[in-house]
Each structure stands twice: as C-alpha cells, then as structure tokens.
Amino acid sequence: MPPLPYENELRTLASHVWDEEVRWSEMRAWAENFSGCIFSAEMEKQYALLALSRFMYFSKRLVREMLKSLYRDHFRPTVIQRIRRNHKDTKDISFLNKVFDLELNSTRFLGVGNPSESGAHLLYYFRQVNYLPKNLFSDIAAAFAPQVDRTPGSKGFTFVPRDSSVTRYVFFDDMVGSGEQASRYLGSYLGNIKKSNPAIDIKYMCLFSTAAGLKKLNQPHLFDGNATCLFELDDTYKCLAPNSRYFLGAPAWFDINKFKDIIDKYAEKMPEHEAYGYGGCQLMLGFSHNTPDNTLPLFWYSGREEPWNPAFLRYDKQYG
Numbered sequence: 150m151p152p153l154p155y156e157n158e159l160r161t162l163a164s165h166v167w168d169e170e171v172r173w174s175e176m177r178a179w180a181e182n183f184s185g186c187i188f189s190a191e192m193e194k195q196y197a198l199l200a201l202s203r204f205m206y207f208s209k210r211l212v213r214e215m216l217k218s219l220y221r222d223h224f225r226p227t228v229i230q231r232i233r234r235n236h237k238d239t240k241d242i243s244f245l246n247k248v249f250d251l252e253l254n255s256t257r258f259l260g261v262g263n264p265s266e267s268g269a270h271l272l273y274y275f276r277q278v279n280y281l282p283k284n285l286f287s288d289i290a291a292a293f294a295p296q297v298d299r300t301p302g303s304k305g306f307t308f309v310p311r312d313s314s315v316t317r318y319v320f321f322d323d324m325v326g327s328g329e330q331a332s333r334y335l336g337s338y339l340g341n342i343k344k345s346n347p348a349i350d351i352k353y354m355c356l357f358s359t360a361a362g363l364k365k366l367n368q369p370h371l372f373d374g375n376a377t378c379l380f381e382l383d384d385t386y387k388c389l390a391p392n393s394r395y396f397l398g399a400p401a402w403f404d405i406n407k408f409k410d411i412i413d414k415y416a417e418k419m420p421e422h423e424a425y426g427y428g429g430c431q432l433m434l435g436f437s438h439n440t441p442d443n444t445l446p447l448f449w450y451s452g453r454e455e456p457w458n459p460a461f462l463r464y465d466k467q468y469g
Contacts, residue, residue, distance in 0.1 A: 154195045155199060155201070156173070156198075158202050159176055159201060160173050162202065163176070167206050168208035168209070168210055170206075170208050170209065171206060171460070175459075176198075176460055179458050182197075182415070183196075183197050183411070186415065187410055187414040188410075192407075195402075196407065196411055199396075199399065200388070200408065200433065201448075203395040203433065204435070204448065205433060205434040206435050206436075206461065209438075212436055213274055213277075213278050216271065216275045216356075217279060218379060219275070219356065225249070228252050228253070232248045232249060232252065236248075253281075255314055255315055256285060256315070256316075256318075257285060257286065257317070258272055258275070258281075258285055258319045259287055259288055260272050260288060260321055260322070261321065261322040261331055262322075262334060267438060268320075268321050268322035269288065271356075272321055289308075292310065292311060292318065293310060293342065294308065294309055294311050296308070296345070298344075307342075307345035308346075309346065316349060317350040318342075318351050318352070319353070320335065320351075320352070320353045320354070321353075321354050322353075323438075324356065324358070324436075324441045324443070325358035325359065325362035325363060326358075326359055326426070326427055326428050326430045326432070326441060326443030327359070327362055327365070327430065327443070328364075328365030329365075331353075332366065335371065336370070336371065339370070353377070354376075354378070355376075355377075355378045356379050357379065357380050357381075357382060358376075358382065359386070360383045363376060363377075363381060382434075386431075387430070388445065389408070390431070391405075395433055412424055412445060412447055415447055416447070418455035418457060419446050419450045419457070422446040422450065423446070424445075426444050426445050426446065427442040427443050428443060430443035430444075431445065433448065435463075440461045441463075444463075448460050449461050449463035450463075451463070
C-alpha cells in the first residue's frame with residue numbers, strides 16, 4: 150500500500166515515544182475512517198494524520214514517572230513545609246524525615262469513584278513506584294462510617310473516620326476535565342465529612358486537569374484550594390482554539406476551520422458523544438490505561454452504532 154501522510158513521523162512516535170503501545174496498523178486503520186464525507190478522502194486523511202502526529206499519548210512508563218513526580222513534587226513538599234512552619238522553620242533533615250513519616254502514617258490515599266475506575270487503578274502503581282505501604286490506601290466506604298446526624302433539627306447523616314489516628318485524606322484521579330464528575334461524586338461526601346470533622350485535612354491530586362476543572366474543584370464547598378495537579382491544561386490545549394498549541398508550526402495548508410468541519414461531520418456518526426469531548430474540552434490526549442472522554446471522540450470512538458476504528462481505544466464506563 151502507498152505510504153500515507155506523516156507515516157514516518159507516526160512510526161517514529163510509536164516506536165520511540167509511545168513505547169509501541171500504539172501500532173502503525175491501528176493508526177492506518179483509523180485513517181481509513183476518513184472516506185471523503187466533506188472534503189476529498191486524501192485531504193481528510195492528511196488533516197487527521199497531522200492531528201494524530203500532534204496527539205499527546207502517555208505510555209505506561211511515562212505514567213509511572215508522572216506518579217513518582219506527583220508524590221515527590223506535590224505531596225511530600227507540602228507536608229514538609231507544614232512541619233517546618235509548625236517547628237520554627239527547622240532545617241534539621243533527620244527531624245523533618247521522622248515527623249514526615251508520622252504524618253504519612255496518618256494519611257490515606259483514596260481513589261475517586263469505585264474500585265474499578267481509573268483513580269483506584271492508578272493508586273496501585275502510585276503505591277509501587279513510591280514504595281508506600283498498602284495500609285495507606287483505602288476507599289470512602291473503608292475510610293468513613295455513616296452516622297445519623299444528631300444535631301437538633303437535622304434529618305441527615307454525617308461521615309466519621311473509622312480510624313481516629315488518620316488526619317489527612319488525599320483523593321486521587323488521573324484526569325479532571327470539566328470537573329463535573331468529580332464534584333458530583335464527591336460533593337455530598339465532602340460536605341458531610343467536613344461538617345463532622347472540621348480539623349481533618351482533605352486534599353485532591355491528579356495527573357492532569359483543565360484550568361476550569363481545577364478551579365471548580367477548588368471551590369470552598371469542595372476542596373477549598375487544596376486540589377492540585379501535575380499538569381494544568383489551559384485553553385491553549387483546546388484543539389480548536391486560535392492559539393492551540395497542538396498546531397503550532399502547522400504547515401501552510403492547514404486551516405483550523407476545515408479541521409473543525411471534519412470533526413463536526415464525522416461526529417454525526419457518534420451522536421451519543423459530544424463532538425468536542427465531554428464538557429467541550431477539545432483535548433487530544435490519552436493514557437496507556439484509557440483515553441479520557443474529554444478527548445475528541447474522533448480518536449477513541451469504538452463504532453458501536455457506526456463502523457469506526459479507534460486510534461486510542463476508550464473503555465467507557467458502564468453504569469448499569
């Protein structure tokens with residue numbers, strides 16, 4: 150078969166950056182989805198493969214390195230700084246390490262969602278790469294017990310820690326897009342936990358978050374400024390933004406409006422999904438363990454209603 154546009158670049162990416170977790174045969178099959186519905190098939194493939202060559206894919210190896218960085222740069226330093234503030238800004242390393250170990254033992258890391266979802270899945274690797282004991286990991290049901298709220302006039306309930314020695318809970322996930330799913334899942338829990346345990350330190354950590362999603366999670370009724378991420382995605386990570394970083398230095402023939410027309414046209418084959426990804430996030434990013442639904446479905450749609458070969462398969466949640 151004749152070579153396709155960007156074939157050499159994509160083969161190099163697959164081999165040297167994506168750790169061969171995505172094969173050229175899959176990319177070629179994905180390119181064949183573009184059959185000339187709005188422009189010529191050759192033009193559509195050219196646009197699609199250029200976009201694919203700018204896609205941000207993180208292999209298992211890279212995800213593990215990011216999990217190390219998340220602990221090393223976003224968890225440990227904040228605890229150390231707090232210890233120093235509470236002990237006259239001491240620089241005694243042996244003392245700081247000793248107290249940090251005590252603080253760590255009073256911490257629990259919890260995946261967002263149920264144990265089958267990506268947050269809990271990545272906690273397994275987070276524990277491994279940072280050499281953490283498994284007793285530091287839990288889920289909401291194991292960490293908190295519901296109790297009837299006996300406050301006069303109250304008809305609800307609260308959550309109390311099952312282990313009174315735990316003073317810090319860190320909620321964990323891979324990706325925050327719009328922030329709606331995390332806030333919907335955790336909102337009622339956090340309100341009840343804070344109400345009955347105002348001294349507990351509650352944090353949120355993730356690998357990636359859009360700026361809007363992080364702002365939502367940092368609202369006072371959620372994490373109140375204690376949500377952080379390793380990489381914050383501003384509006385330049387929207388693929389259709391005028392200053393989109395995905396297409397910096399794009400060839401002279403590239404027209405963002407034509408790319409948008411291609412997205413819109415082929416999204417008609419995927420009516421159950423938002424054309425620009427969940428929440429209109431317009432992302433072009435994926436991980437070895439899954440592709441976020443905030444990414445354009447053009448890349449991950451699996452063709453249940455219409456035949457479609459995905460480049461980066463997404464395993465959709467089945468809520469039952």
